[in-house]
Every structure is written in C-alpha cells, then in structure tokens.
Amino acid sequence: MLRARGTSRRPVMLAIAGDSAAGKTTLTRGLVQCLGEDRMTAVCVDDYHRYDRTERKDKPFTALHPDCNYVEIMEQHLQLLAMGEPILKPVYDHSTGELVRPELVEPRDFVIIEGLLPLHTRMARACFDITVYLDPPEPLRHQWKIQRDCAKRGYTPDQVRAELDRREPESAAFIRPQRRWADVVVKFAEVIGRDDPPNTPLSAELLLRPTIDHPELSGVLDDAEHRAMHLKLHRDTDGRPVDALHVHGYVSPEESEIVKKAIWERLDVASGIPRSLGRIADGADDTVSDPLAITQLLLLYHMLDADRRRAA
Amino acid sequence: MLRARGTSRRPVMLAIAGDSAAGKTTLTRGLVQCLGEDRMTAVCVDDYHRYDRTERKDKPFTALHPDCNYVEIMEQHLQLLAMGEPILKPVYDHSTGELVRPELVEPRDFVIIEGLLPLHTRMARACFDITVYLDPPEPLRHQWKIQRDCAKRGYTPDQVRAELDRREPESAAFIRPQRRWADVVVKFAEVIGRDDPPNTPLSAELLLRPTIDHPELSGVLDDAEHRAMHLKLHRDTDGRPVDALHVHGYVSPEESEIVKKAIWERLDVASGIPRSLGRIADGADDTVSDPLAITQLLLLYHMLDADRRRAA
Numbered sequence: 001m002l003r004a005r006g007t008s009r010r011p012v013m014l015a016i017a018g019d020s021a022a023g024k025t026t027l028t029r030g031l032v033q034c035l036g037e038d039r040m041t042a043v044c045v046d047d048y049h050r051y052d053r054t055e056r057k058d059k060p061f062t063a064l065h066p067d068c069n070y071v072e073i074m075e076q077h078l079q080l081l082a083m084g085e086p087i088l089k090p091v092y093d094h095s096t097g098e099l100v101r102p103e104l105v106e107p108r109d110f111v112i113i114e115g116l117l118p119l120h121t122r123m124a125r126a127c128f129d130i131t132v133y134l135d136p137p138e139p140l141r142h143q144w145k146i147q148r149d150c151a152k153r154g155y156t157p158d159q160v161r162a163e164l165d166r167r168e169p170e171s172a173a174f175i176r177p178q179r180r181w182a183d184v185v186v187k188f189a190e191v192i193g194r195d196d197p198p199n200t201p202l203s204a205e206l207l208l209r210p211t212i213d214h215p216e217l218s219g220v221l222d223d224a225e226h227r228a229m230h231l232k233l234h235r236d237t238d239g240r241p242v243d244a245l246h247v248h249g250y251v252s253p254e255e256s257e258i259v260k261k262a263i264w265e266r267l268d269v270a271s272g273i274p275r276s277l278g279r280i281a282d283g284a285d286d287t288v289s290d291p292l293a294i295t296q297l298l299l300l301y302h303m304l305d306a307d308r309r310r311a312a
Numbered sequence: 313m314l315r316a317r318g319t320s321r322r323p324v325m326l327a328i329a330g331d332s333a334a335g336k337t338t339l340t341r342g343l344v345q346c347l348g349e350d351r352m353t354a355v356c357v358d359d360y361h362r363y364d365r366t367e368r369k370d371k372p373f374t375a376l377h378p379d380c381n382y383v384e385i386m387e388q389h390l391q392l393l394a395m396g397e398p399i400l401k402p403v404y405d406h407s408t409g410e411l412v413r414p415e416l417v418e419p420r421d422f423v424i425i426e427g428l429l430p431l432h433t434r435m436a437r438a439c440f441d442i443t444v445y446l447d448p449p450e451p452l453r454h455q456w457k458i459q460r461d462c463a464k465r466g467y468t469p470d471q472v473r474a475e476l477d478r479r480e481p482e483s484a485a486f487i488r489p490q491r492r493w494a495d496v497v498v499k500f501a502e503v504i505g506r507d508d509p510p511n512t513p514l515s516a517e518l519l520l521r522p523t524i525d526h527p528e529l530s531g532v533l534d535d536a537e538h539r540a541m542h543l544k545l546h547r548d549t550d551g552r553p554v555d556a557l558h559v560h561g562y563v564s565p566e567e568s569e570i571v572k573k574a575i576w577e578r579l580d581v582a583s584g585i586p587r588s589l590g591r592i593a594d595g596a597d598d599t600v601s602d603p604l605a606i607t608q609l610l611l612l613y614h615m616l617d618a619d620r621r622r623a624a
Contacts, residue, residue, distance in 0.1 A: 052413070070416060073400045076392070088385045090400055090414055099413035101364075102402055104382060 010084050011041070011107045012306040013127055014299065016114040018134030019175045020064075020167070021145035023188060024114040026280065027134065030296045031112060034274035035303075041108045043081070045115035047090045048074045053097025062163075064116060064170040071121060078118070078127040081107045094153055110303050119178040129306040130212060132299065133182035137189050140202075180238065183212045183302075186295055191248060201249040201280070204291030206298065207236060208243040215301055217245065220262045228255055247291040256290040263294075263301050267308075274300065322396050323353070323419045324618040325439055326611065328426040330446030331487045332376075332479070333457035335500060336426040338592065339446065342608045343424060346586035347615075353420045355393070357427035359402045360386045365409025374475075376428055376482040383433060390430070390439040393419045406465055422615050431490040441618040442524060444611065445494035449501050492550065495524045495614075498607055503560060513561040513592070516603030518610065519548060520555040527613055529557065532574045540567055557610075559603040568602040575606075575613050579620075586612065 014031075016024050025044075032040050048070045049056075049063060061068050070090070077087040086106040093100050119125050119133070136144070142164055149155045155163075179185055185207035208214045221231040228251035234244040247256065264273050278293030326343075328336050337356075344352050360382045361368075361375060373380050382402070389399040398418040405412050431437050431445070448456070454476055461467045467475075491497055497519040520526045533543040540563035546556040559568070576585050590605025 050416075070400060072398060073416070076397060080388070085388060086384060088382060088400070088402055088414070101411040102400070102414050104362075104385070 009109070009310055010082060011109055011111045012129050012303050012310065013078075013082050014110070014112045014303055015118045015125075015128045015131045016112060016134065017117070017119045017132065017175075017178045017182065019141060019171055020116065021148050022134040022136055022141055023144070024134055027132075027186075027292075027296065027299075028112050028114045030277065030279060030292065031299060031303075033276040033279070034296065034300055035110060039108050040110040040112065041081075041105060042112045042114065043089065043105055045074050045078075045113055045118050047092040047099075048077075049090075049092050049099060052092075052099050062167045062170055064167055064174055066117065066120060066174060069117065071117065071124075074117070075121055075123045075127075078113065078124050081105070081111050081113075082127040109307060116175055117178070119181045120174060125181055130184070130299065130302045131182045132184045132186060133179045135179055135185050135187045137187070140189060182207075183209050184298065185209075188291065194250075196250055199287070201287075201289035201291055203246065203248045204295050206245040206247075206295060207234070208245060209236075210241070210243075212302060213305070214243065215263045215266045215298070217243075217259065217262055220258055221245075228252065229259060245294075247294050249289070249291060251290050253290070256294060259294055260297055263297050267301055267304055269304060273297065321421070321622055322394060323421055323423045324441050324615050324622065325390075325394050326422070326424045326615055327430045327437075327440045327443045328424060328446065329428070329431045329444065329487075329490045329494065330426075331453060331483055332428065333460050334446040334448055334453055335456070336446055339444075339498075339604075339608065339611075340424050340426045342589065342591055342604065343611060343615075345588040345591070346608065346612055347422060351420050352422040352424065353393075353417060354424045354426065355401065355417055357386050357390075357425055357430050359404040359411075360389075361402075361404050361411060364404075364411050374479045374482055376479055376486055378429065378432060378486060381429065383429065383436075386429070387433055387435045387439075390425065390436050393417070393423050393425075394439040421619060428487055429490070431493045432486060437493055442496070442611065442614045443494045444496045444498060445491045447491055447497050447499045449499070452501060494519075495521050496610065497521075500603065506562075508562055511599070513599075513601035513603055515558065515560045516607050518557040518559075518607060519546070520557060521548075522553070522555075524614060525617070526555065527575045527578045527610070529555075529571065529574055532570055533557075540564065541571060557606075559606050561601070561603060563602050565602070568606060571606055572609055575609050579613055579616055581616060585609065 016028055018024050028042050032042050050068055050070055051059060056063060056068065059068065063069075077089060080087050084107055086104060088102045089105045090102050091100050092098075113128070119131055125131065142161075145164065146157050146160045149160045150157055187205040188202040189205070191203045217231050221229060228248040230246050232244050232246070234242050236242045247259070260273055277296050278288040278290060280287045280289050280292060328339055330336050340354050344354050362380055362382055363371060368375060368380065371380065375381075389401060392399050396419055398416055400414045401417045402414050403412050425440070431443055437443065454473070457476065458469050458472045461472045462469055499517040500514040501517070503515045529543050533541060540560040542558050544556050544558070546554050548554045559571070572585055589608050590600040590602060592599045592601050592604060
C-alpha cells in the first residue's frame with residue numbers, strides 16, 4: 001500500500017476525454033490560465049504508447065487502440081496522481097514519433113487529465129471527480145484536425161484524411177463510447193440554419209448529467225427573456241434524462257454575464273470571476289467566445305466545489 | 313489505493329545493493345539462471361537518474377547522490393513491484409549517457425532489485441524480503457571497475473580512476489551506509505597470506521545477520537574437520553553479533569557439497585540443487601567458484617523459503 005502523505009490533500013481530478021483535435025488542449029489551457037500553474041497540473045495521457053511510430057507500422061491497429069497503449073500503467077498513474085503521488089510519465093514526441101525520456105509530474109491542488117482514453121476503463125474513471133467528453137460534430141473535428149496536423153505536425157491534408165479514415169473504426173469502438181461516462185458532454189458547433197456574421201463564435205451545447213451536482217440554472221434561464229441561452233430537459237441518445245444547456249455564439253455579454261454570475265455566486269468564493277475565460281487561441285489573439293467561457297466556468301465551478309468539499 | 317490482484321501472489325523481493333562494479337550483476341545473473349527467467353524478474357534501479365550525463369556536468373554531485381536520482385519514484389516503483397504491479401521503468405543508456413524510452417517491467421514470482429541505492433531509504437527497504445550488500449575490498453572493486461568500464465563502456469583507466477576519486481565522498485556518504493541494512497553482507501576477496509595456485513577463485517565471507525532465519529549450518533561446520541569452510545560467531549564493525557560464514561577459494565568439491573546439501577535439504581523442495589551455480593563469467597567461460605555457488609545457494613534458499621511461507 002502506498003504511503004499516506006502527511007500534509008498534502010488529494011488533488012481534485014478532472015478528465016477531459018475526446019477524439020483527436022476535439023478541442024481538449026484549448027479547453028485545458030483556458031482552465032489552467034484561470035487557476036494558475038501553481039495550483040493546477042495538466043497532463044496529457046496520450047503518451048502511454050506501447051509502440052513508437054515505426055513499430056506501429058507493422059501492427060493491425062492505430063494509436064487509438066487500447067492494445068497499442070499501456071492502459072494498465074495509465075490507470076496506475078491516474079491512481080497515483082489521485083492519491084497526491086508523483087509519477088514518472090512516459091513522453092511521446094509527436095514530431096518524431098519516438099518515445100523519449102519520461103518526465104516527473106507532481107500533482108498540485110487540481111489535476112486535469114486530457115486525452116483519448118482517460119475514461120476507457122472503470123479503474124481509470126474511478127480516479128476522477130469530474131468527467132468531461134468533448135463531442136464536436138465529426139466534420140468540424142476533421143476540419144480542426146487537418147488544420148492542426150498540417151500546421152503543427154507537418155502532414156498534408158490528404159495524409160490527415162487518410163489517417164482519419166484509418167482511425168474511424170477504432171474511434172467508434174473505443175473513443176466515442178467514453179461519452180456515456182461523462183458528467184458533462186460538450187458540443188461546440190455552428191448552429192444550423194442561422195446566418196451569423198463572420199467571426200461569430202461557435203455555440204456550445206452542454207449536456208449536464210445528474211451524476212454530479214450542477215449549479216442551479218433553471219431559475220435564471222427558464223424565463224422567456226433568454227433567447228441566446230436556454231436550459232432544457234432532454235433525453236440523451238440512450239434515453240437517459242439530462243439537462244441541456246445551450247449557449248449560442250451570438251449571445252450578448254449582458255446575457256452571458258447573468259449565467260456566469262449564477263454559476264460563480266453559488267461557489268461563495270472571495271475571488272471574482274476569472275478574467276481569462278473564453279480565449280480561443282493561445283498568445284496574442286484576443287478572440288473570446290462566451291460559449292467557451294461559460295463551459296470553462298462551469299468546469300471551474302465543479303473543480304472548486306470539489307476542492308471545497310474536500311477541505312470541509 | 314491500488315487494486316488487489318485477484319489471483320497473483322505478491323512476489324518475493326530480494327535487494328542486492330553495492331557500489332559500482334561490486335559484483336551485483338554477476339550475482340544477479342547467476343540467480344536468474346538458477347530459477348529461470350520465467351519465474352524471476354531482475355531489475356537494475358540505477359536508471360532513476362534525474363539528469364542525463366550532459367546535465368550532470370553542471371551539478372555539484374555525481375550520479376551516486378540521492379539528489380541526482382528520483383529516489384521517491386524508485387521507492388514508488390519498488391512498492392508497486394512488491395505488490396505484484398507492473399511498472400514503466402526509466403532507462404538510462406550507459407553508452408550515450410542519455411535517458412531514453414522507458415520499459416515495462418512485470419514482476420514474476422521472484423524479483424531481484426540490484427543497484428547503488430535500493431536500501432537508501434526506509435520506505436525502499438520495507439519492500440524487501442531479503443537484503444544483500446556486496447562489500448568487496450575497495451582495491452579489488454577499483455580493479456573490477458577499471459576492467460569493466462574500459463572494456464564495456466569505452467573509458468581509459470585514468471578516466472575511471474578520476475571518476476572513482478570524484479565519487480569517493482558520495483560512496484562513503486550514501487552507498488556504504490547501506491551495509492548496515494543488509495541481512496547478508498557478502499565479501500569476495502583474496503585470502504591474505506596464502507599462496508594459492510593461479511585461478512583459485514576468490515574466497516567469500518558471508519555475514520549472516522539474525523534479521524532473517526538462516527539455515528542451520530553450525531551442525532555441519534562446527535567440527536574441526538572443516539578447514540576450507542567455517543562458521544564463526546563474530547562481532548560486526550558496529551559491535552552487533554553476526555554469524556560469519558567463510559568459504560575459501562580452495563575449498564574441495566566434497567567439502568562444499570556438504571554445505572550445499574545442508575542448505576538445500578532444509579528447504580524440502582522436490583528439485584535438486586540448481587546446476588548453474590557459481591559461474592563467474594557469462595557465456596562460454598566455464599570458470600566455476602564454489603564460494604560464489606554457496607553464496608547464490610544461500611540466497612536462493614531465502615527466496616524459496618519466503619515463497620513457501622507466502623504460499624502456506
């Protein structure tokens with residue numbers, strides 16, 4: 001049995017699962033900016049590859065397949081982090097396709113685990129306080145993946161499309177089934193049938209499963225005043241009841257502020273709403289999305305709420 | 313908390329600690345040959361370096377220093393192995409001085425952990441059923457290190473001597489203190505004052521601490537017939553009582569057989585004494601040492617005894 005740490009509290013663990021280029025890193029980066037790197041550790045669990053790129057060429061599966069990954073070691077490392085223990089995490093170099101020197105990861109108060117398979121096994125799921133699945137429409141995800149892999153990983157669009165085709169059966173078999181284990185399912189998408197001006201942010205649809213305690217929003221959203229945001233009782237694709245929170249890209253700052261306040265005030269923390277919410281791109285680009293901001297705020301709410309309960 | 317494995321028993325854990333070139337690998341290899349790779353996992357824990365060779369150049373310590381190593385991760389991995397769990401072990405490439413792709417290690421029935429610092433911390437020591445410290449005279453160890461590092465690691469004798477000088481304060485501070493935590497202290501050495509023929513194997517002096525249950529040898533060794541082997545009550549350098557078993561290099565096969573039988577028979581196992589005991593070199597070289605064979609047999613005894621108790 002591993003030692004109990006004398007003074008350290010166990011960290012709050014948040015999982016962000018989703019397929020390649022579903023927006024996991026963008027969402028994670030925003031959350032880290034809000035709480036700060038001194039309080040938050042972000043870990044990508046896509047580095048537990050059993051084989052490097054060259055070795056995978058001879059295998060009958062892609063990097064998405066659990067057999068292509070040390071799933072048992074990923075589970076072990078998630079458990080260790082959840083207990084507040086450090087790990088020596090494997091590192092996969094995306095530019096060369098090689099497995100390289102591992103790195104020390106020490107959990108801070110909050111740990112975000114993002115990746116392709118963090119919710120694949122029961123043992124892994126048991127490590128999390130909050131679980132999120134990113135579920136953009138497939139055409140949008142394909143477009144994002146082509147943009148990123150061509151810009152940052154040196155592929156051509158045709159290569160990325162071929163890879164997407166090759167991965168599709170394993171996406172269907174192993175990635176998408178994780179959606180059902182998420183407390184929050186996030187879909188960023190264009191709203192069909194609208195003719196918004198250019199640069200209107202994507203809308204967000206958040207499915208809020210009753211598996212965790214969400215902030216009460218029906219009071220502020222049920223009335224007919226709100227057009228760009230609404231909360232609706234909904235049956236999920238599997239028939240289970242969920243709340244569906246829609247935040248449209250064209251929401252006005254005033255309207256979105258109402259929801260932000262409703263979420264944040266229930267937390268009863270001294271600090272105000274974090275300022276860096278909703279930034280889409282890294283660095284100088286100032287594009288801000290209110291749907292993204294509200295998504296991040298909801299997840300921050302859950303992390304701070306879990307931390308508060310732990311301290312109590 | 314980590315899961316309890318349904319069916320797997322926890323492995324028997326043996327530590328072999330000692331300074332660089334003290335003979336750890338030779339001893340380990342012989343033990344693995346006796347029980348077979350299907351039952352035994354050998355792990356070198358000298359790969360938990362925090363810095364690679366280039367980074368160490370700027371540091372005020374050598375690779376021996378605990379601050380130069382992820383001691384906490386080594387402890388964690390020892391605990392995991394002791395619980396029967398796999399680890400993803402870091403790998404240090406001695407030829408390039410680089411930290412490279414980690415490797416999966418799955419514990420079998422018996423796990424031998426050899427290295428520079430496996431007994432450095434209380435938490436690490438608590439993982440072992442049997443602990444051994446290799447304690448050759450320093451001049452002999454220096455000679456072994458020069459031979460090995462020049463033949464296998466591409467250094468010149470002067471480079472190795474300079475490195476030995478550089479390491480000496482840390483050997484004294486961190487490596488040699490582990491001697492006191494060993495159940496068995498093994499000293500292979502030439503017997504001073506004798507004029508044995510060339511190729512006489514080194515003698516072994518085994519300090520048997522009363523921290524574990526050693527096989528009863530006084531009955532077969534106390535009588536005056538035995539000249540090349542004897543067992544004596546002894547005070548260790550710190551004044552604590554130990555049994556000291558001496559096996560001289562010139563021991564006759566008949567005489568050594570008596571001790572081998574006494575050790576093995578107490579085990580009450582169906583199989584005979586392993587045949588591959590006492591081989592000094594790897595591969596074709598057939599040099600066999602009875603002192604080494606008896607050392608290995610004693611350690612095998614303890615491993616099988618611990619395994620038997622666990623099964624009972």
